[in-house]
Amino acid sequence: MNESDYRLVEVGPDRAEEYWGIVQWSFGAPSSPAEVERRRRSLDWSRTVGCETCAGTGPGRLVAVSTSWRFDLPVPGGRTPAAGLTWVGVHPERRRQGLLRALIARHLADCARRGEPVSVLTAAEAPIYPRFGYGQAIDRVELTIPSRAGLISLPGSERIAVELVDAEAERWSDQVESIHQQAGQGPWARPGWVPCVTSGMVEEHFEDLPEHRGQAETLKLALAYREGRPSGYAFFQRTPKWVHGRAVGAAQINELVALDPLSAHALWERMLDLDLVEQVTSPLHLPVDDPILDWLVDPRCAQPRWGDAVWLRLVDLPAAWAARRLSAPVDLVLEVTDQLIEANAGRWRLVGGPDRTSLTRTDQAPDLSLDIKELGRLYLGGGSVGALAQAGLITASDRSDPAALARLDAACHHWLAPGLTRLF
Numbered sequence: 001m002n003e004s005d006y007r008l009v010e011v012g013p014d015r016a017e018e019y020w021g022i023v024q025w026s027f028g029a030p031s032s033p034a035e036v037e038r039r040r041r042s043l044d045w046s047r048t049v050g051c052e053t054c055a056g057t058g059p060g061r062l063v064a065v066s067t068s069w070r071f072d073l074p075v076p077g078g079r080t081p082a083a084g085l086t087w088v089g090v091h092p093e094r095r096r097q098g099l100l101r102a103l104i105a106r107h108l109a110d111c112a113r114r115g116e117p118v119s120v121l122t123a124a125e126a127p128i129y130p131r132f133g134y135g136q137a138i139d140r141v142e143l144t145i146p147s148r149a150g151l152i153s154l155p156g157s158e159r160i161a162v163e164l165v166d167a168e169a170e171r172w173s174d175q176v177e178s179i180h181q182q183a184g185q186g187p188w189a190r191p192g193w194v195p196c197v198t199s200g201m202v203e204e205h206f207e208d209l210p211e212h213r214g215q216a217e218t219l220k221l222a223l224a225y226r227e228g229r230p231s232g233y234a235f236f237q238r239t240p241k242w243v244h245g246r247a248v249g250a251a252q253i254n255e256l257v258a259l260d261p262l263s264a265h266a267l268w269e270r271m272l273d274l275d276l277v278e279q280v281t282s283p284l285h286l287p288v289d290d291p292i293l294d295w296l297v298d299p300r301c302a303q304p305r306w307g308d309a310v311w312l313r314l315v316d317l318p319a320a321w322a323a324r325r326l327s328a329p330v331d332l333v334l335e336v337t338d339q340l341i342e343a344n345a346g347r348w349r350l351v352g353g354p355d356r357t358s359l360t361r362t363d364q365a366p367d368l369s370l371d372i373k374e375l376g377r378l379y380l381g382g383g384s385v386g387a388l389a390q391a392g393l394i395t396a397s398d399r400s401d402p403a404a405l406a407r408l409d410a411a412c413h414h415w416l417a418p419g420l421t422r423l424f
């Protein structure tokens, strides 16, 4: 970024319209005054920045923007403060002049200042963020399932009651949020399960703007009850379609969360048995070990598509690893490269196990060498050390002996795949 042309500024709610104008320009998405007002209420303006043109001494024109949320992010065996970077956009007329690079540098400095050792994001395009040290920490799978596809039976799931209602935020948001929160806590919580941290985020979650809806119906909810108590929910929308008098409608599930396997099974069965619907698309960010893959009698019929869900950047290495527990005891020296944050680069001794983890400076010879983005890939318990080694992205000092690789894999791997239910 040429500093005589642009300057970094904090952006307040008084500039919500200008901010959203840049988002619209960069994403080419429709918007409305109502959406701007909602964003004015929902964004965390104390964490919102932009690049504006330098035009004399007065305020310039905003041409690039970014904001973030502060999350208490579940990680294997614990939680860590984290920044969720979002709504990043550069006006197309100003692209490839280093404005994103400047916003990221500012974001990483803000994370360090605020004591947030980790930054996470969902990317519009996969190639954008690795250059800034982000690793693909959560993988996802997406399914398109023929309606009435067979599921193996799960005895007891027929006793789960499922109610279908309009997704009215005033009426249902407490119930939905309570289930989402419960699902994100305790030993069954998936690392990466991002909570809704503000009422604005909850409001966004029930968002059903006509300009984004297309031909689909208004947003609906399926609510599951186990022994009379709320035990799960699914947001969904059907789009009717008729071809030569035959119904070939589609249903999109936006999110499906349940507190136990029976409730999840009952919700999936209900979603796969909607009249006039020919195919059902799963939530975009289904975890790669989601139970639906084991329940489908014919998983091939669902055309699984693998992809990236969340990218994670380790900002403060020792603080991030102190927050996380390891699945097996380990004592290894890692040589880490980091192009952007010098304090992370160099040799670190990783010691720990299920009760305690520490990463401390050392002069000892390294067992393994890797870049910060590969450590980010492993941080939430996903990824595979073996796969990264086979790809030449983690190297062992003793190339003839993979024991150090196997020890790091056993330590980092979490028994449940990391997962994201909600876009942020």
Ligand SMILES: CC(C)(COP(=O)(O)OP(=O)(O)OC[C@H]1O[C@@H](n2cnc3c(N)ncnc32)[C@H](O)[C@@H]1OP(=O)(O)O)[C@@H](O)C(=O)NCCC(=O)NCCS
Pocket (backbone or CB within 6 Å): 026, 027, 087, 088, 089, 090, 091, 094, 095, 096, 097, 098, 099, 100, 101, 102, 122, 123, 124, 125, 127, 128, 131
């Ligand atoms: C993606 C976007 C933010 C990039 O902004 P930008 O100001 O043009 O980026 P910069 O000029 O700072 O580029 C920094 C580096 O990233 C690379 N880069 C930028 N956008 C990229 C993309 N979409 N794919 C691959 N590389 C990209 C640049 O080539 C540059 O690489 P270099 O440092 O090796 O030369 C901007 O094009 C945009 O707003 N796109 C549409 C909305 C969007 O995708 N937002 C991101 C949401 S996650």
